[in-house]
Amino acid sequence: MPIYEYRCSRCGAVFARLQSLSSEVRPMPCPSCHGEETERLLSTFAAGASSPRSGSCGSGASGPPACGGGGG
Numbered sequence: 001m002p003i004y005e006y007r008c009s010r011c012g013a014v015f016a017r018l019q020s021l022s023s024e025v026r027p028m029p030c031p032s033c034h035g036e037e038t039e040r041l042l043s044t045f046a047a048g049a050s051s052p053r054s055g056s057c058g059s060g061a062s063g064p065p066a067c068g069g070g071g072g
Contacts, residue, residue: 004028010035 005016008030015031027036 005041006030006038007041008033008035009037009039014041 001018001020003016003018005014006028007014011030011033013030013032017028028038028040029036030038
């Protein structure tokens with residue numbers, strides 16, 4: 001089940017909810033002010049790497065990651 005983030009148009013609170021993919025789309029009440037003027041946000045997510053050299057910084061075949069993860 002995905003986690004959706006919402007922002008309340010009334011009070012500005014940002015909150016997340018776990019919802020099934022098959023659930024109908026309906027207004028999600030704000031836990032702070034209980035208003036129903038909320039919008040679903042576009043979220044990013046993190047994924048685990050399968051090896052220490054893979055990741056978002058990139059890596060060279062003969063050196064440390066390009067982002068300067070460095071060692072030594």
